[in-house]
Amino acid sequence: MPHQLQNLVKKSILDLRPYQPGKSGKDIGNEKAIKLASNENPIGVSPKATEVIKSCLKNIYRYPPDAPFSLREKIARKYGVGSENIILGNGSDEIIELIVKAFLNPAEEVILSEPDFLIYKLSAQAAGAKIASLPSKDFKTDLKRIKSSISNKTKLIFLSNPNNPLGSYLNQDEVKDFFNNLSKDIIIVFDQAYAEFVETEDYPQMLESLDSHNLILLRTFSKFYGLAGLRIGYAISNSRFIEYLNKVRLPFNVNFLAQQAASAVWNDKLFLKKTKEVIKEGKEYIYKSLNKLNLFCIDSATNFISIDVQEDGQTLCQKMFNYGIIVRDLKPYGLDNFVRVTIGQEEENKRFIEAMTKIKKENSSI
Numbered sequence: 001m002p003h004q005l006q007n008l009v010k011k012s013i014l015d016l017r018p019y020q021p022g023k024s025g026k027d028i029g030n031e032k033a034i035k036l037a038s039n040e041n042p043i044g045v046s047p048k049a050t051e052v053i054k055s056c057l058k059n060i061y062r063y064p065p066d067a068p069f070s071l072r073e074k075i076a077r078k079y080g081v082g083s084e085n086i087i088l089g090n091g092s093d094e095i096i097e098l099i100v101k102a103f104l105n106p107a108e109e110v111i112l113s114e115p116d117f118l119i120y121k122l123s124a125q126a127a128g129a130k131i132a133s134l135p136s137k138d139f140k141t142d143l144k145r146i147k148s149s150i151s152n153k154t155k156l157i158f159l160s161n162p163n164n165p166l167g168s169y170l171n172q173d174e175v176k177d178f179f180n181n182l183s184k185d186i187i188i189v190f191d192q193a194y195a196e197f198v199e200t201e202d203y204p205q206m207l208e209s210l211d212s213h214n215l216i217l218l219r220t221f222s223k224f225y226g227l228a229g230l231r232i233g234y235a236i237s238n239s240r241f242i243e244y245l246n247k248v249r250l251p252f253n254v255n256f257l258a259q260q261a262a263s264a265v266w267n268d269k270l271f272l273k274k275t276k277e278v279i280k281e282g283k284e285y286i287y288k289s290l291n292k293l294n295l296f297c298i299d300s301a302t303n304f305i306s307i308d309v310q311e312d313g314q315t316l317c318q319k320m321f322n323y324g325i326i327v328r329d330l331k332p333y334g335l336d337n338f339v340r341v342t343i344g345q346e347e348e349n350k351r352f353i354e355a356m357t358k359i360k361k362e363n364s365s366i
């Protein structure tokens, strides 16, 4: 092992702190623990996806179709665009990397909102970009501030909408204002990983802006569609953007089972309807219960809720582990007293609230 490795590694990598995924039951020594930490689908996998995976297993010795036309076509039809406007990725994470790889030169500036999904920062830092992080306001991305911070050095803006970890979203009017007279020299990435959960009419799908702006929209099969473990996501954009992203994409980036399962779940109306119902009911229950406990929660349009737990979030997570429940502390996002809980199934939500009630009681008796 060469001991001067730190002299060999790229400078931009030296100080990177790798992404910390949500913990599993195994991590906390309790395989039966309830996992409410990674915003996955509460009802599991679509039976249609499981069925198709079983039937495809015998074919996995073959390379999969590269950039499968039929799946891109299916997705494109929903949005009224062409298959040339869609690129698939090994999770939308991979597409974030492809964007950085294709468009970002070292020392160019990337604007981010804080807090936001950590992979934007990590990818941009690894590429040697300059990062401008702008604080959100009242638990919402501050679009006005972001717009006024754009300079001739700015190359890219990454924003999740709805925001992870806040759960809040930017509405149609706010986004319209932002696009008005926006410089054409920058690329805007709106990550819509949680869009399917939003129930309000004023949520901007943004498809109409694809031709007038340098806009890339990201979507995923990991959350609403329940395929996080298979790794598949996609981007919708102008075909010229997609062409460039394809230039830096490795062949066969999306595996065969993911392609087939995504195609199956796309049409599984029953599963998707059930998912929405479980989230809606669970969210109402959790909000109501936390309200009774006098805990402040950020208004969420997604399948998770971020909560001010009135103590160090990491400490609270440890206490939750003791009750066999895994939630996420938001310290890495700069929200030290917050935890994020994913809406689970009815029984899971109940267990979470019971644990929270006990923890609060214990705290008040200290």
Ligand SMILES: Cc1ncc(COP(=O)(O)O)c(C=O)c1O
Residues within 6 Å of the ligand: 038, 039, 090, 091, 092, 093, 094, 117, 160, 163, 164, 191, 193, 194, 219, 220, 221, 222, 228, 231, 232, 233
């Ligand atoms: C805002 C946001 N974007 C992207 C992702 C990554 O999704 P994928 O599993 O498709 O890589 C996540 C996952 O947590 C997310 O929260």
